[in-house]
Amino acid sequence: MATNEPTSPNLPRAPRLGAWGLAVAVMLCLLLVRLRRPRRAGEGNLPHTQDSEARLAAIIRSSMEAIITVDETQRIVLFNPTAERLFGYTAAQVAGRPLADLIPARFRVAHEAHVRRFGVTGVTDRQMGQQRVLHALRQDGTEFPIEASISQTQDGAGRLFTVILRDTTERVRAETALRQSREELQQLSDRVQASREEERRRIARELHDDLGQRLSALKMDLAILASDLKDAGTAPALLDQAAAMHLVIDETVASVRRIAADLRPALLDELGLIPAIEWLAKEFSARYGVNVIIHAAEEEDVGEHAATAVFRIVQEALSNVVQHAQADRVDIELVRQDDHFELTVRDNGRGDAATQPAGGERVSLGLVGIRERARLLGGTVATRQAPGEGFCLTVRFPLATATATAASEEASP
Numbered sequence: 347m348a349t350n351e352p353t354s355p356n357l358p359r360a361p362r363l364g365a366w367g368l369a370v371a372v373m374l375c376l377l378l379v380r381l382r383r384p385r386r387a388g389e390g391n392l393p394h395t396q397d398s399e400a401r402l403a404a405i406i407r408s409s410m411e412a413i414i415t416v417d418e419t420q421r422i423v424l425f426n427p428t429a430e431r432l433f434g435y436t437a438a439q440v441a442g443r444p445l446a447d448l449i450p451a452r453f454r455v456a457h458e459a460h461v462r463r464f465g466v467t468g469v470t471d472r473q474m475g476q477q478r479v480l481h482a483l484r485q486d487g488t489e490f491p492i493e494a495s496i497s498q499t500q501d502g503a504g505r506l507f508t509v510i511l512r513d514t515t516e517r518v519r520a521e522t523a524l525r526q527s528r529e530e531l532q533q534l535s536d537r538v539q540a541s542r543e544e545e546r547r548r549i550a551r552e553l554h555d556d557l558g559q560r561l562s563a564l565k566m567d568l569a570i571l572a573s574d575l576k577d578a579g580t581a582p583a584l585l586d587q588a589a590a591m592h593l594v595i596d597e598t599v600a601s602v603r604r605i606a607a608d609l610r611p612a613l614l615d616e617l618g619l620i621p622a623i624e625w626l627a628k629e630f631s632a633r634y635g636v637n638v639i640i641h642a643a644e645e646e647d648v649g650e651h652a653a654t655a656v657f658r659i660v661q662e663a664l665s666n667v668v669q670h671a672q673a674d675r676v677d678i679e680l681v682r683q684d685d686h687f688e689l690t691v692r693d694n695g696r697g698d699a700a701t702q703p704a705g706g707e708r709v710s711l712g713l714v715g716i717r718e719r720a721r722l723l724g725g726t727v728a729t730r731q732a733p734g735e736g737f738c739l740t741v742r743f744p745l746a747t748a749t750a751t752a753a754s755e756e757a758s759p
Contacts, residue, residue, distance in 0.1 A: 415508040420445045420461060432513055434485035450483050465498060465505055491518045535718060543654055550610040553602050565595045619653040623660055630664050641679040655719045656689055663691040663739050666712045671695025671737055685745050692738040697731045
């Protein structure tokens, strides 16, 4: 049958004809050989022979799959009832006609050549269209996708080819719908990630510019008030209270700066990816007591989008170290290798940072988020772990993605 575009290996597939279809095809070929072969002297109409042929003929008639057999010239010699319903022809209408009549015109030459090549291989059976979608043609001119198995056998009258096929229209439609749904979900995920990052940027900017400035003004006013109180000979208790208020404001300013930096570090926008990762490592070490070592060559211009994604991946990886690894050292490496970048985050913990929780607990979405960000970069994620030997996360993404992103950002107004 005719071939068209490849099927996606990532989509769930319905059970194929497989070995059962091939076995039935072989039996049918043998049956046709027996029916076409002249009976030997003394063979007569033996009851067991008639019974066997009747049983095989019943299989052909009752099969849920369409069964078509052609001779060496690829003319139809068998067309079962399911094939009649599938193609819209009766067996009498197609008997002796070329198999090409059941194939879309643009595929006929290639299909005939395929059957001829199969005939000379000596292989008795084969699954057809394992890499491509096959298509057939109904009497009314409509095309439809199929899957098929083919077998061959030889008798005194020549070679026979039997094809068992199934209409896969519904499955292909379901696969197309699933693929479209997956693409739409990925687009939605992209937009959610972009919107989330932009919202973080906006909130961080407002915290720094608005709330930060107001707190600074309040601090100055309090300093002036404390000075006036001191000049007026105010009681020491009130001066101590003013000093305590001054300390609270200092702590609030520091907290606001830390929250703004956690949302979107200014270093990422002002100095780039490596300084932002170094700041993150310093903050992480100070907060959790874990030694973080950065291994990075001179920074490449990966563009804002890629830099943000890599920064968030490192941030999530360090969070996983705190939650799962029980490590006291983390090595972060970002290198350029030929046509791609490679980010590695390796710890010396217990080696189960990616182990799923026990039944009933919530599954951590950390690695899921990392894989999603890597996908947005056109990259891949690999993990390696062993009990007591630490956990290693490796993200690879193409240089072309980063370059194209940087170029588009420079071109944007």
